[in-house]
Amino acid sequence: MDLSSINLFVLIASLMVSATPILLAGIGELVVEKSGVLNLGVEGMMITGAVCGFAIAVQTGSAGLGFIAAALGGAALSLIFGFLTQVLMSNQVATGLALTLFGLGLSALLGQGFIGVKGIDVGPVPLGPLADIPGLGIVLFRHDGMVYVSLLIVAGVWAGLRYTRAGLILRAVGESHNAAHALGYPVIRIRLAAIAFGGACAGLGGAYLSIVRVPQWTEGMTAGAGWIALALVVFASWRPWRVLAGAYLFGGLTVLQLNLQAAGVKVPVEVLSMAPYLLTIVVLVLISSGKGASGAPASLGTRFHDSG
Amino acid sequence: MTFKSILAGAVLGLGLAGAAVAQDDPLKVGFVYVGPIGDFGWSYEHNEGRLAVEEHFGDTVETIYQESVPEGADAERVLTQMALSGADMIFTTSFGYMDATVNVAGKFPDVKFEHATGYKQADNVSVYSARFYEGRAIIGHIAGKMTKTNKVGYIASYPIPEVIRGINAAYLHAKKVNPEVEFNVVWVSTWFDPAKEADAATALIEQGADVIMQHTDSTAPMTIAEEKGILAFGQASDMINFGPNAQMTAIIDNWAPYYIERVQAAMDGTWESTNTWDGIEPGMVEMAAFSDKLPEDLRAEAEAMKTAIAAGEYHPFTGPINRQDGSAWLAEGEVADDGTLAGMNFYIEGLTGEVPQ
Numbered sequence: 001m002d003l004s005s006i007n008l009f010v011l012i013a014s015l016m017v018s019a020t021p022i023l024l025a026g027i028g029e030l031v032v033e034k035s036g037v038l039n040l041g042v043e044g045m046m047i048t049g050a051v052c053g054f055a056i057a058v059q060t061g062s063a064g065l066g067f068i069a070a071a072l073g074g075a076a077l078s079l080i081f082g083f084l085t086q087v088l089m090s091n092q093v094a095t096g097l098a099l100t101l102f103g104l105g106l107s108a109l110l111g112q113g114f115i116g117v118k119g120i121d122v123g124p125v126p127l128g129p130l131a132d133i134p135g136l137g138i139v140l141f142r143h144d145g146m147v148y149v150s151l152l153i154v155a156g157v158w159a160g161l162r163y164t165r166a167g168l169i170l171r172a173v174g175e176s177h178n179a180a181h182a183l184g185y186p187v188i189r190i191r192l193a194a195i196a197f198g199g200a201c202a203g204l205g206g207a208y209l210s211i212v213r214v215p216q217w218t219e220g221m222t223a224g225a226g227w228i229a230l231a232l233v234v235f236a237s238w239r240p241w242r243v244l245a246g247a248y249l250f251g252g253l254t255v256l257q258l259n260l261q262a263a264g265v266k267v268p269v270e271v272l273s274m275a276p277y278l279l280t281i282v283v284l285v286l287i288s289s290g291k292g293a294s295g296a297p298a299s300l301g302t303r304f305h306d307s308g
Numbered sequence: 309m310t311f312k313s314i315l316a317g318a319v320l321g322l323g324l325a326g327a328a329v330a331q332d333d334p335l336k337v338g339f340v341y342v343g344p345i346g347d348f349g350w351s352y353e354h355n356e357g358r359l360a361v362e363e364h365f366g367d368t369v370e371t372i373y374q375e376s377v378p379e380g381a382d383a384e385r386v387l388t389q390m391a392l393s394g395a396d397m398i399f400t401t402s403f404g405y406m407d408a409t410v411n412v413a414g415k416f417p418d419v420k421f422e423h424a425t426g427y428k429q430a431d432n433v434s435v436y437s438a439r440f441y442e443g444r445a446i447i448g449h450i451a452g453k454m455t456k457t458n459k460v461g462y463i464a465s466y467p468i469p470e471v472i473r474g475i476n477a478a479y480l481h482a483k484k485v486n487p488e489v490e491f492n493v494v495w496v497s498t499w500f501d502p503a504k505e506a507d508a509a510t511a512l513i514e515q516g517a518d519v520i521m522q523h524t525d526s527t528a529p530m531t532i533a534e535e536k537g538i539l540a541f542g543q544a545s546d547m548i549n550f551g552p553n554a555q556m557t558a559i560i561d562n563w564a565p566y567y568i569e570r571v572q573a574a575m576d577g578t579w580e581s582t583n584t585w586d587g588i589e590p591g592m593v594e595m596a597a598f599s600d601k602l603p604e605d606l607r608a609e610a611e612a613m614k615t616a617i618a619a620g621e622y623h624p625f626t627g628p629i630n631r632q633d634g635s636a637w638l639a640e641g642e643v644a645d646d647g648t649l650a651g652m653n654f655y656i657e658g659l660t661g662e663v664p665q
Contacts, residue, residue, distance in 0.1 A: 005515040006515065018503075021503070108344065108346065111346070116348060116527075119531070213507075214506045214531060216531050218346065218348070218526055218527065219345075219347070220344045220376055220500070221502040223501040223502065223504070224501075254504065258494055258507055258511040259515070261494040261495060262494050262511045263515060266662055269495050269497045
């Protein structure tokens, strides 16, 4: 065992990179669920974002355009879900699961021409002297732009939900769509907007995998990250900063165990792979036993029709 | 008549019907893959084998396949469905399908099953695998010579004999040419998860590894190696597109000849349960071109080793070799028997860490 080979600062920096996909997808899903909609199609939206992002990034040579395409792709897919569940009032759980399957298939089809194609180089954001601060520079100031964007999105969602009128309306729709409707708010339109935002974030998360973290396109490359993002929202009991903490915790567990193994420490690999789900179940138990405050929106997953 | 006997009759009837249909119709051959066929690694090569079967036999075969089938209970469902849909022969191409294959084979005695890399045979279950360790010995030799930090990172999937054998073979030959070499093995508990494989490669590189070997199916580790400017070896397929500078060579699985031979046997009615374990010589294990970034003498050594193994002059596991705990395994000049290799569950002397249980 040789723990000296692990550099703590590098470890934290890798953890942030590793957690960014589920952070983005998780914060998007949080907004969707706060509006009272349960979209289980995160995995499908992520992988669609991954393929759209990779394709556009490779063709234009610009990571930024790739991420925009990924957000659009994820949002477009999520609006299929939105149309089915909000307008045609299909069951949200079944439709969400179908969206995942559809997304996996669609991405495999779209990605046919991009298998084996080399990705583009995404360098760190030049932050000048900040990057040279010992320790802190490695942890905070040498990342690619998307890591910072993801943090900004978390802060934006938190501030938006808490301090803005739009956030208040979104929460009202999620708590009681009938009351919100009675007050004259367009419930369905608000929910569609939330769903599209969630899809865009999931798309960004997927594209972070294919453009930065891996970087290549491979079928099925999200490999269950969407499900972890869903667990993450529950784990965070629907609070934005807890999504951030949870994402870094879940991402951190993976990176930590890989690093410990590389350093020759014996770790229970299977247990750590289960950990995100186990922790989520623990949180669920705490919530239902009334010991932890539940942030679950009251109308989550229920159907709304304006006939009341 | 009890319910059970009705059921048995029904199954028997189905089986007979299946056999009768098989006389006229094309032979229906199913393939079950653990990853997507676009993984450009393990499942990709099995699918290449399937395509070769289609090309070779034309209209006389019909192939079906299912990709990304999880190992375990789900596999049993998929296999049952495939058998019910009239498959005459099914190739199950991952170690973790072993019990599912044997179980389903018991229910469909007329369907011929071929299970890759396992060890459980039955009357209608053949097993086949490739001696990947022959290739691993060669890449171990190269890694030992090429590493400057003396740290080789090894991304392993599950602690099954095939993977442990690969680690041992590579380490043994790296150590022979470089007594200072260390292997850092990381178990990722998956065959296919590009993000996790990439993270594992990153962790190993951050801790000083300058050569990466992988026993997982995606090309992510090769991509990371290329990006970080270190060296790596392709696994299952030639991964040169993903690491034009990084890849020194690749161990390529070539299943096509075996698949064609077995399908032919099934058509001729000469198929019987067999245990096949082929290596470099029959061409089941191939090596991608040795990179021109390797020194010329090293390339020559690697070629020579390949030739010697193919000719049967050299066995990668030739004693003296001790087990990790220091106890003797093979005496001077003794060659490992296939039984021990097939069930290998221990590290050899010098490897650090433990085989996860």
